[in-house]
Amino acid sequence: MLVIGIAGGTGSGKTTVVKKIAEKFSTAQVAILTHDSYYFDNSHLSLEERRKKNFDHPDSIEFDLMIEHVKQLQSGAAIEEPVYSFISCTRDKKTNSISPKQVLIIEGILCLTNKRLRDLMDIKVYVDCDSDIRLSRVIQRDIQERGRDVDQVLKRYKNTVRPSHLQFIEPTKRYADIIVPQGGKNKIAIQILTNHIVQTLNAQ
Numbered sequence: 001m002l003v004i005g006i007a008g009g010t011g012s013g014k015t016t017v018v019k020k021i022a023e024k025f026s027t028a029q030v031a032i033l034t035h036d037s038y039y040f041d042n043s044h045l046s047l048e049e050r051r052k053k054n055f056d057h058p059d060s061i062e063f064d065l066m067i068e069h070v071k072q073l074q075s076g077a078a079i080e081e082p083v084y085s086f087i088s089c090t091r092d093k094k095t096n097s098i099s100p101k102q103v104l105i106i107e108g109i110l111c112l113t114n115k116r117l118r119d120l121m122d123i124k125v126y127v128d129c130d131s132d133i134r135l136s137r138v139i140q141r142d143i144q145e146r147g148r149d150v151d152q153v154l155k156r157y158k159n160t161v162r163p164s165h166l167q168f169i170e171p172t173k174r175y176a177d178i179i180v181p182q183g184g185k186n187k188i189a190i191q192i193l194t195n196h197i198v199q200t201l202n203a204q
Contacts, residue, residue, distance in 0.1 A: 001100060001102060003103075003104045004124075005118065005121040006105060006108075006111070006125045007125070007126050007172055008169070008180075008183075009165050009170070013137075014127045014183070021190060022105065031073065031098050032105045036108060038082060039060055039089075042089050043088075047089070050088070050090070054160040056164035065082075066117065067114075074100070078097060079098050083095060102204070103197055110169065113168055118175055126176035128182075129182065139154070
């Protein structure tokens, strides 16, 4: 199994990069694991307290479970990926069944912050993007998908998103084998990644 980690700041275009790579292969070849699924369940807190949580801090991710799931997939066993709601900030009772494939893509803003998880990756990718573009995407996404208004998004960006990006996410660039500027618009970088995957699969 070829394991690829794709990180980058919130709104950098990671998900687009993942989709553009995955669409070059069949669903029988590629599995995708997102660390958004592994946020700790906060159902024991009030909704107001949940929304104050810093989701851009490494401590917000249940890395032990995520790492265990990656190891299970590598060993040939299927896993039950958690389902997380950013509306309620809790885990759903249902899960997503993921079977082992030839390629596993791990995607998330913090996926390169954990050394044990990094050590399971064959290729580490950092998707880079200007902060003003990321902010505009975050505003649009959080309003449309996460039930926040503009003031809430901007306050959260100032208090947690930007400081955490500078402290935890941006520094993980140094672990990347490949840095992809402009996210999903960088067709050449995506093609290079895709070609490498094809070569690796052909060599297996």
